[in-house]
Amino acid sequence: MNALIDELKRLIIDSLDLEDVKPEDIDPKAPLFGAGLGLDSIDALELGVAIQKKYHVKLDANSADTKQHFQSVENLAKFITSQQPA
Amino acid sequence: MHGGEEQPLLLGARGAVSRAAFHVRVASLRAQLDRHPARRWALVCEDAVWFGAGLLALAGGGRSVVLPQAPQAGALRDTGVDAVLTDKPDAFPGMQTLTAVESAAAGRDSVSQDDATAVDFFTSGSSGVPKRVPKAYAQLRLEVEALDRQWGALLGDAVVLGTVPHHHLYGLLFRVLWPLTLGRPIHAPMCLQPAELKAAAGGKRCVIVSSPAFLSRLHAYEELPTAGQTTAVFSSGAPLADQAARDLREKWGRSAVEVYGSTETGGIAWRAWDGAADRAWWRPIAGVDAEIREDESGPRLWARSGCTYGQDWMPSGDLARFGGDGRFALQGRADDVLKFEDKRVSLSEMRTHLLGHPWVAEARLLLLPGRRQQLAAVVVLKPEGRRVLESQGKLALQEQLKAALKQRYEALLVPRKWRFPEALPDNAMGKTEQARLLALFEVQP
Numbered sequence: 326m327n328a329l330i331d332e333l334k335r336l337i338i339d340s341l342d343l344e345d346v347k348p349e350d351i352d353p354k355a356p357l358f359g360a361g362l363g364l365d366s367i368d369a370l371e372l373g374v375a376i377q378k379k380y381h382v383k384l385d386a387n388s389a390d391t392k393q394h395f396q397s398v399e400n401l402a403k404f405i406t407s408q409q410p411a
Numbered sequence: 412m413h414g415g416e417e418q419p420l421l422l423g424a425r426g427a428v429s430r431a432a433f434h435v436r437v438a439s440l441r442a443q444l445d446r447h448p449a450r451r452w453a454l455v456c457e458d459a460v461w462f463g464a465g466l467l468a469l470a471g472g473g474r475s476v477v478l479p480q481a482p483q484a485g486a487l488r489d490t491g492v493d494a495v496l497t498d499k500p501d502a503f504p505g506m507q508t509l510t511a512v513e514s515a516a517a518g519r520d521s522v523s524q525d526d527a528t529a530v531d532f533f534t535s536g537s538s539g540v541p542k543r544v545p546k547a548y549a550q551l552r553l554e555v556e557a558l559d560r561q562w563g564a565l566l567g568d569a570v571v572l573g574t575v576p577h578h579h580l581y582g583l584l585f586r587v588l589w590p591l592t593l594g595r596p597i598h599a600p601m602c603l604q605p606a607e608l609k610a611a612a613g614g615k616r617c618v619i620v621s622s623p624a625f626l627s628r629l630h631a632y633e634e635l636p637t638a639g640q641t642t643a644v645f646s647s648g649a650p651l652a653d654q655a656a657r658d659l660r661e662k663w664g665r666s667a668v669e670v671y672g673s674t675e676t677g678g679i680a681w682r683a684w685d686g687a688a689d690r691a692w693w694r695p696i697a698g699v700d701a702e703i704r705e706d707e708s709g710p711r712l713w714a715r716s717g718c719t720y721g722q723d724w725m726p727s728g729d730l731a732r733f734g735g736d737g738r739f740a741l742q743g744r745a746d747d748v749l750k751f752e753d754k755r756v757s758l759s760e761m762r763t764h765l766l767g768h769p770w771v772a773e774a775r776l777l778l779l780p781g782r783r784q785q786l787a788a789v790v791v792l793k794p795e796g797r798r799v800l801e802s803q804g805k806l807a808l809q810e811q812l813k814a815a816l817k818q819r820y821e822a823l824l825v826p827r828k829w830r831f832p833e834a835l836p837d838n839a840m841g842k843t844e845q846a847r848l849l850a851l852f853e854v855q856p
Contacts, residue, residue: 342783342785342827343827344827344828345805345806345809346806350806359822363810363813363822365821365822365823366603366822366823367624367752367783367823369603369604370603370604370624370625370628371628371783373604374628374630377630377631383606383634391603391604391606391607
């Protein structure tokens with residue numbers, strides 16, 4: 326899980342071109358959108374694409390669930406892990 | 412309004428609201444507004460159903476309405492409002508608010524067509540401060556009628572879904588007022604991802620009100636509602652790139668109906684690519700006149716219709732040229748009011764705002780080109796600002812300046828990249844200022 330969290334932090338930084346942000350600056354439990362990292366709705370689209378391309382996971386059609394998954398890096402990692410074949 | 416009284420009219424975040432229940436909301440709000448001393452009201456509702464109810468309730472009663480540029484307290488400054496009608500009263504500390512929420516207040520159950528009620532839109536202007544665009548409810552009503560004449564057949568009984576917010580004119584008309592007036596079902600929550608649109612359509616016929624920011628980022632088209640169940644995809648805010656238009660048609664199965672217009676002019680023209688013709692041409696919407704007038708920016712497009720205030724000619728923010736039979740092609744923006752991810756932003760206005768910050772001595776805002784456009788800021792700091800930079804670091808300084816801008820601008824419009832040079836780059840090699848600023852970001856002009 327830790328390796329995945331680190332990988333996701335780098336994916337976020339790279340795919341969203343976040344200058345000045347280092348992986349250690351991202352708290353895995355902190356909000357990604359609004360507060361915390363302060364990502365916006367375009368970031369949500371871009372990150373969604375990057376995650377789907379890298380991990381081949383489908384984002385849930387239920388928007389409440391999608392919002393949950395995007396709540397923090399930790400939530401994202403849990404979601405991706407749950408979608409991988411055992 | 413048409414349609415059965417108990418039929419679900421709006422699909423809010425917490426379930427369906429029937430037409431009858433919606434009428435009760437409007438009447439209840441109007442009763443509370445009629446008893447309230449405030450006359451000039453801002454309408455800021457996150458929920459599209461309450462926004463629609465508020466828009467109808469505010470008409471009449473000697474009131475005037477303000478629709479701010481962004482749904483936040485900072486955007487209300489200098490708009491002269493007495494109070495805010497909102498579903499998020501905590502977002503407006505220190506201001507008089509009326510909460511848009513279910514209440515027992517009973518009122519006249521009539522939808523008054525008080526056409527004369529003033530509705531002031533605020534949008535980005537090139538003068539450095541927000542620009543007031545006065546309209547009356549009459550203009551909104553005429554705009555809805557024009558949309559229905561042009562595309563009413565496409566609405567049918569389809570549920571209206573949207574990926575754009577309802578607080579700018581495009582979303583307000585297409586997602587709320589047009590379907591509301593015609594009694595068509597509305598899915599109130601804004602959809603952020605393609606799969607949300609599919610879930611919202613629930614297998615039924617739908618109309619999608621969208622924009623290039625969303626449509627140009629699609630890649631998994633099977634996640635959208637099918638082209639067969641979608642009677643129309645509208646796109647507005649900026650021209651849709653050729654590749655995105657092609658992909659939508661060929662990989663999904665239907666072309667977007669693009670609408671060109673502005674807050675000042677309302678809807679002006681449209682285009683829907685048939686796969687063969689030249690995509691450059693826009694066709695004026697029925698009832699709209701368009702002409703070109705040369706000014707210091709070049710050949711600027713002007714438009715006039717029943718929807719422009721006073722039925723006067725209004726300038727657009729674009730340069731254009733005419734082809735045959737009334738069609739025109741756009742030739743770029745006329746001034747520094749840009750479209751960034753389909754949203755209007757005035758770089759000089761944002762600069763004015765930054766200059767008001769105690770740490771900022773000078774500022775320049777620019778658009779960085781690239782796969783994904785980004786807004787950037789170059790700031791020369793005052794001594795207090797320099798101290799913050801030295802003691803807290805660049806990231807912390809940036810976050811505080813961004814927080815100040817977020818009081819006034821949506822998060823999307825706040826610059827992503829920042830530079831803090833000791834002075835603005837000088838003219839050492841005779842490059843233009845734009846090129847010198849871009850060089851700070853390692854971007855080739």
